Amino acid sequence: MKRLSLTLAVSLIGSAALAAEVAPKDVQFDEDGAVAASLTGKPGDAASGAVIAGTKSLGNCVACHQLTALADVPFHGEIGPSLDGAGDRWTEAELRGLMTNAKMTFEGTMMPAFYKVDGFLRPGDAYTGKAPTEALTPILSAQEIEDVIAFIATLKEE
Amino acid sequence: MNYKALTAIAVALSLPLSAHADADDDTLVLNEEQTLVTKTAAPAHVADVLDEVMSGWHFRSDETQSLQMDDFENPAMVFVDKAYDAWNTVEGSEGKSCASCHDDVEESMAGVRAVYPKWNEQAGEVRTLAMQVNDCRENQMGAKAWKYTGGDMTAMEALISVQSRGMPVNVAIDGPAQSVWEQGKEMYYARTGQLELSCANCHEDSYGLMIRADHLSQGHINGFPTYRLKNAKLNNVQARFKGCVRDTRAETYKPGSSEFVALELYVASRGNGLSVEGPSVRN
Numbered sequence: 001m002k003r004l005s006l007t008l009a010v011s012l013i014g015s016a017a018l019a020a021e022v023a024p025k026d027v028q029f030d031e032d033g034a035v036a037a038s039l040t041g042k043p044g045d046a047a048s049g050a051v052i053a054g055t056k057s058l059g060n061c062v063a064c065h066q067l068t069a070l071a072d073v074p075f076h077g078e079i080g081p082s083l084d085g086a087g088d089r090w091t092e093a094e095l096r097g098l099m100t101n102a103k104m105t106f107e108g109t110m111m112p113a114f115y116k117v118d119g120f121l122r123p124g125d126a127y128t129g130k131a132p133t134e135a136l137t138p139i140l141s142a143q144e145i146e147d148v149i150a151f152i153a154t155l156k157e158e
Numbered sequence: 159m160n161y162k163a164l165t166a167i168a169v170a171l172s173l174p175l176s177a178h179a180d181a182d183d184d185t186l187v188l189n190e191e192q193t194l195v196t197k198t199a200a201p202a203h204v205a206d207v208l209d210e211v212m213s214g215w216h217f218r219s220d221e222t223q224s225l226q227m228d229d230f231e232n233p234a235m236v237f238v239d240k241a242y243d244a245w246n247t248v249e250g251s252e253g254k255s256c257a258s259c260h261d262d263v264e265e266s267m268a269g270v271r272a273v274y275p276k277w278n279e280q281a282g283e284v285r286t287l288a289m290q291v292n293d294c295r296e297n298q299m300g301a302k303a304w305k306y307t308g309g310d311m312t313a314m315e316a317l318i319s320v321q322s323r324g325m326p327v328n329v330a331i332d333g334p335a336q337s338v339w340e341q342g343k344e345m346y347y348a349r350t351g352q353l354e355l356s357c358a359n360c361h362e363d364s365y366g367l368m369i370r371a372d373h374l375s376q377g378h379i380n381g382f383p384t385y386r387l388k389n390a391k392l393n394n395v396q397a398r399f400k401g402c403v404r405d406t407r408a409e410t411y412k413p414g415s416s417e418f419v420a421l422e423l424y425v426a427s428r429g430n431g432l433s434v435e436g437p438s439v440r441n
Contacts, residue, residue: 129404
């Protein structure tokens with residue numbers, strides 16, 4: 001009995017967290033491509049965001065951006081601008097817009113949309129090269145997006 | 159575009175590109191005697207987007223480059239030797255080898271690689287080298303087709319390419335091939351997969367830049383088949399295309415499919431004027 005109620009409590013917390021999450025299709029952008037409302041309703045974790053930004057299978061932001069704060073991660077690309085000082089240049093809402101779908105801020109940009117699940121040409125099942133067998137999930141979860149935003153917001157000049 | 163976006167671009171422009179590494183100025187001299195054309199004015203049909211076309215050789219490290227400069231060091235040459243044997247080997251129901259019909263490979267295949275993919279009038283289709291080789295195997299020799307991207311095929315492609323090394327790529331894009339070429343061009347600019355990236359995003363807009371640890375080239379195919387240090391074997395053009403498409407988190411096309419044939423024709427034509435380099439060495 002005790003065991004059961006505990007499981008019940010856990011699953012209630014689980015669904016409560018889900019209910020507060022904004023689904024990829026429900027994200028509201030303003031006219032400049034910013035997203036004011038948190039995707040999770042909770043603040044992100046900057047330390048976790050730093051790991052996500054430097055990890056190939058997750059954000060892999062360093063594939064395209066140089067980033068002094070992640071100097072210990074080998075090989076930074078140079079497709080996009082250096083992210084040093086990005087926390088000064090962008091508000092949290094603007095960063096959320098950039099993480100969710102950067103094409104709403106920079107039309108036609110090479111930067112991928114990390115929280116988008118439809119509207120793709122020949123989407124595959126991750127990096128297998130095969131057709132997906134299930135509905136697509138976004139590249140990063142709502143929580144991961146919020147974590148990266150929290151991390152980028154810490155990148156100040158000096 | 160909003161004000162912030164403009165500022166970001168200004169910031170980006172003023173940043174020193176510390177790790178920036180353009181194509182180098184080295185010269186590709188083969189076996190200390192033959193100088194290959196690895197940079198040349200872009201052909202008319204790409205002149206609106208590129209001034210100069212450059213071989214992928216210029217974007218590789220000095221060590222990788224030097225492996226391709228000497229046939230005794232080029233690891234692909236072992237496979238060329240194997241294909242020599244295959245050239246003379248009788249196979250199939252008709253009791254013939256390639257040599258039965260084409261005699262000396264040095265003579266019969268000189269210049270062939272430079273003009274492929276090519277429209278085949280009789281068949282009414284654009285054919286890659288691999289398609290033509292398999293057509294000969296199946297319909298002339300009565301032998302089994304080779305796997306499109308397999309070792310026998312890439313080795314034969316290498317043997318045939320060697321006979322055109324140093325000749326300018328000169329793929330025809332007009333006449334009956336034009337509609338296929340147009341299809342390939344459309345594919346080149348299509349942003350595929352969950353990352354929404356096109357060939358052009360990486361190889362036209364960003365060549366010379368690093369994407370993570372990789373130095374982006376213009377993605378030409380004058381060097382194919384390519385011996386890659388990464389997988390220690392010869393790689394067919396369309397196997398490479400498949401890898402690049404997969405990396406956009408897309409569903410790829412099959413090597414040998416009509417889509418990839420169209421893309422190969424288009425990509426080959428972007429390198430018109432560069433020397434045939436195959437088999438080249440890449441990382």
